[in-house]
Amino acid sequence: EVQLQQSGAELVRPGTSVKLSCKVSGDTITAYYMHFVKQRPGQGLEWIGRIDPEDDSTQYAEKFKKRATLTADTSSNTAYLKLSSLTSEDTAIYFCTTSSYYNGYPVMDAWGQGASVTVSS
Amino acid sequence: DIQMTQSPSSLPASLGERVTISCRSSQGISNNLNWYQQKPDGTIKPLIYYTSNLQSGVPSRFSGSGSGTYYSLTISSLEPKDFAMYYCQQDASFPWTFGGGTKLELK
Numbered sequence: 001e002v003q004l005q006q007s008g009a010e011l012v013r014p015g016t017s018v019k020l021s022c023k024v025s026g027d028t029i030t031a032y033y034m035h036f037v038k039q040r041p042g043q044g045l046e047w048i049g050r051i052d053p054e055d056d057s058t059q060y061a062e063k064f065k066k067r068a069t070l071t072a073d074t075s076s077n078t079a080y081l082k083l084s085s086l087t088s089e090d091t092a093i094y095f096c097t098t099s100s101y102y103n104g105y106p107v108m109d110a111w112g113q114g115a116s117v118t119v120s121s
Numbered sequence: 122d123i124q125m126t127q128s129p130s131s132l133p134a135s136l137g138e139r140v141t142i143s144c145r146s147s148q149g150i151s152n153n154l155n156w157y158q159q160k161p162d163g164t165i166k167p168l169i170y171y172t173s174n175l176q177s178g179v180p181s182r183f184s185g186s187g188s189g190t191y192y193s194l195t196i197s198s199l200e201p202k203d204f205a206m207y208y209c210q211q212d213a214s215f216p217w218t219f220g221g222g223t224k225l226e227l228k
Contacts, residue, residue: 061216105171
């Protein structure tokens with residue numbers, strides 16, 4: 001069973017950047033697409049983007065394209081989300097998740113516990 | 122981007138009751154619709170993929186249906202562990218998008 005362990009809570013200043021990690025255990029990271037999803041306090045889920053660790057190809061939601069960077073390190077089985085130029089609107093829980101194919105259809109099946117990011121001066 | 126609209130946003134219900142949550146897409150998504158459950162502690166798990174396929178380990182009281190732009194999740198007989206948030210999500214095209222969520226709460 002694949003498990004995802006995310007990095008801890010972050011308190012960061014506006015205008016700076018943060019880099020979150022998501023370590024995969026139980027399988028090799030190259031077997032999955034890795035996604036990150038944002039959840040602001042009391043709000044719903046918002047897809048940020050995904051990376052294929054096999055070839056580092058990425059897709060991003062348009063609103064995150066300029067500030068989010070997804071990377072993956074196959075040697076440590078870890079995916080990363082770097083978010084720059086932070087504002088209070090970035091205060092949220094960030095989940096990582098793997099997607100697998102079931103009968104040819106993608107499902108975000110394993111989820112991390114979430115990493116809290118608070119942007120405050 | 123494809124917009125996903127869920128209704129209702131809040132659904133008070135009783136144990137044993139049958140409930141249905143609706144999800145509408147702003148354009149056709151060819152059944153590329155998944156459902157997720159989020160518990161109060163934040164944990165998220167998939168329930169149904171491609172409109173009506175039950176994820177492994179999900180009880181058979183959960184079912185999904187729909188086509189075109191209209192989809193639904195039904196729980197046939199509510200149990201205590203079912204009171205949670207539910208989200209629909211489309212993967213027909215990038216960016217993948219979620220509905221706003223439905224909070225299923227005990228009446």
